[in-house]
Amino acid sequence: MLTDADLDALLSGLHADPFSRLGLHADDAGRLWVRALLPGAAEVALLDADSHKRIVELAPRRDGLFEAQVPRRKHRFDYRFAVRWAGGGEGVYADAYGFLPQLGGDELKAFAEGRHMRPWLMLGAHPVQHGDVSGVRFATWAPNARRVSVVGSFNNWDGRRHPMRLRHEAGVWEIFVPHAAEGDLYKFEVIAGNGELLPLKADPYARRAQLRPETASIVAPLPERTPLPRQRERANRRESAISVYEVHAASWRRAASGDFPSWDELAAQLPAYAADLGFTHVQLMPITEHPFDGSWGYQTLGLHAPSARFGPPEGFARFVKACHDRGLGLLLDWVPAHFPTDAHGLAEFDGSRLYEYADPREGFHRDWNTLIYNFGRTEVRQFLIGSALYWIERWGVDGLRVDAVASMLYRDYSRPAGEWIPNLRGGRENLEAISLLREMNEQVGDVEGAITVAEESTSFPGVSAPTYAGGLGFHYKWNMGWMNDTLRYMAEDPINRRWHHDKMSFGLVYAFSENFVLPLSHDEVVHGKGSMLAKMPGDPNDANEWQKFANLRAYYGFMWGHPGKKLLFMGQEFAQAREWNHAESLPWGLLEDERHAGVQRLVRDLNKLYREQAALHRLDCEPGGFEWISAHDAEHAIYAWVRRDGTGRMVIVVCNMTPVPRDGYLLGVPDGVTAWREALNTDSAYYGGSNRGNGVAAAGLPVQSQPAHGRPLSIAIHLPPLATLFFVPI
Structure with missing residues (x-):
C-alpha cells in the first residue's frame, strides 16, 4: 500500500513524481496496485477497458485517495475508473496516470538546446486522441517549480487532481488529461521551489483566452498552416x-x-x-x-x-x-x-x-x-x-x-x-x-x-x-526622423517656414540608408498631441479653416510624392478633428462635411496615383528613384523633385507651402519629354480646395527652351496656395 509519507505528499500537492504512485504500479513482489486521487468521489471501481467488467473496488484511504491490489493480473493493461461522486452523478473515466509520457525526447532535447523554433507545437494545450480516448495534452516550461498542476473546468480547479510529469531534461511539465476538450478553461497551479503556492498562471502558449477581467486560458485547436497567396x-x-x-x-x-x-x-x-x-x-x-x-x-x-x-x-x-x-x-x-x-x-x-x-x-x-x-x-x-x-x-x-x-x-x-x-x-x-x-x-x-x-x-x-x-x-x-522633422515644419506658420526649410528636405540626406516606411501613426494623435488637422496652422478667425485643410492636403501630397512606403493611421484619411480616443469609435459623421470628405477623396486618389505610377514606388528605397529639381527655395517655401522608376518613366512633384499662389511659375524639367500633364492637384475643388491649377487638357503643358532651376528646359505652371501637384509626361 501507499506509504503515509507518499499519501501526505500527494494530498498536499507536493509529491515530486505523482506518476510513480498514481495509476497502475507493481510492488517489489510483482503484485499490481492501482491508485486514484479523485477528491469528491464516493466510490471508485477498476474496469477492464475492453470488456468493461469490474475488476476490483478501490478502497478509500483519505481525502479522495483510493487504492487497491489488482487480483489475477500481473501485467499492465488498459483500464478505466467507474466513479460515483459524493455530490451525485457517476461516470466512467480514463486515468491521466495510465498514459505514457506525451512529449518525445528529440523535441525536448531540441527545445533545451534552442533549436525548436516552433515550441507551440509542443507546449500549451493540444486536443489529442489516444485510441478511443479523447483529451488534451498540456505542457508548460517551468524548470524551477517544485510542482505544476493543470487546473480547469474539467477538474473543478483542484490542483490535487492533475499534477504534471516533469521532463527533467528540458524543465517541461506535461500531462494528458482524458476527457478534457476544446473550449475548456484552464490555468497552471505552480508551487515554487521555495514551497510558495503562486497565483494561478495563464498558459504562455494559450491560443485562446477569456475576455478581461477574467484571465483563464481556453483549450483551442492549433490552426492549420495558411500560406500566403x-x-x-x-x-x-x-x-x-x-x-x-x-x-x-x-x-x-x-x-x-x-x-x-x-x-x-x-x-x-x-x-x-x-x-x-x-x-x-x-x-x-x-x-x-x-x-x-x-x-x-x-x-x-x-x-x-x-x-x-x-x-x-x-x-x-x-x-x-x-x-x-x-x-x-x-x-x-x-x-x-x-x-x-x-x-x-x-x-x-x-x-x-x-x-x-x-x-x-x-x-x-x-x-x-x-x-x-x-x-x-x-x-x-x-x-x-x-x-x-x-x-x-x-x-x-x-x-x-x-x-x-x-x-x-x-x-x-x-x-x-x-x-x-x-x-x-x-x-x-x-x-x-x-x-x-x-x-x-x-x-x-x-x-x-x-x-x-x-x-x-x-x-x-x-x-x-x-x-x-x-x-x-x-x-x-x-522613418521616425522624417516624421518628426516634417511635422515640426508643418506646424509652423507659413510666414516662418523659410527659417525651417531644411526640415522637409533633410530626410533625403539619409532616405536610402534603409528601406523606409513614412509613418503618420497613432503615436502622433495621442497624449495631447492633437489630431493631424489640429497640428496644421491657420487663421483662428477663419470659421472654414481653409488653411488648416489646405496644409493637411499639401502635406499628404508631399508624403505620397516622397520616397518611402506610406502609413496612415485611421481617421487621418478624413482629417479627424479631435485627438484619437481608444474608447470611442471614429467620428464617421465628419464625412457629411465636404471638407472632410474631400480629404478622404484625396487620400483615395493619392493611393491610386501611387500604385499606377511605377515611378512613385518602384525605386522607393533606392537613390536612383529620386532627383531634386528645387531643394533650396526657402524664400517661397517651394520644393520640387523628379521620381523615376529606372526604366525611363517619371513623375514630377511640386509643393507650395505658403498661401501665396504662383502663376506662371517656371519649373525646370528633365529632357526627353515634350509636354507634361497635371495628374493630381491637392488644391482641386474635388478635394475641398480653391481649384487653382493647370487643368487636365489632353495637350498638357508644353516644354519650352527657357532655363529654370539649372536646367535648359522648363514648363510654366500655375502653383496654387498650400498645395502639392503631380505632373506626368504625355
Missing part, C-alpha cells in the same frame, strides 16, 4: 507599392452600445473600406491577448492568442481571408520588447525570474512599468521567435510590425547613468536582443513573401540590411 508574396516586395492603413480594431467602427466589433463585423466592413481607399495593406495595432484596454494591446500577455475582445479565434481567420480576398496584405503589431507584471502572466512564472531578466536594471522598463524578456535565454528566444512564426505560418498574415525596437537594442534605453548594466564588451548595446532580432528575421525571411517592419527611432545602422551583411534583417524600418 501568391499575389500577396509579390505585393510585399520592395519594388511594390505599399500603402498601409493602420487600425485600432476596437475603435475603428464601434457599435452604438460601445461593444467591441466582432472579427466578422470587421471583416464585412474594414477590408472593403481600406481597399476602396486604395491602401495596399491593413496594419492592426496589437490584437494579441492583453489585460488592459488602455495599453492598446502593447502590454500583451498572450503572444499566441487573438484577443477575446473580438470573438473566438476562428473569426480572426475569416478576417485575414477577407483582407486577402480584397487584395490587401495584413500586418500585425507584435510586441517582443516587454510584458506587463500581472500576477496571472509571465512574471516570475515558476517562482523565479524565468521569462524576464533577473536584475531590474536589465529587466524592468521605467517608461511603461513593464518587464523585459531575457533575450539571451534559450527558451525565451524560442518563445518569441516561435510566436512570430505562429502568426505568419498558422494565420497567414503578411508580416509583423515589431514595436519598440530601440528599447530592445540599448541597455541604457531611458535609464540614467549608473542604472544600467553594460554588455560583456562594456558597451550599451543589448547584444542578446540584437542576436534575437537577427535570428527572428532570418526565420521569418524563410517564409516566402513574409515581411517584418521595425519601429526603430534611433540611428542604429543597418536595421533593414540583411543579416549576412551585418544588419538586423528587417525588410522595412519606420
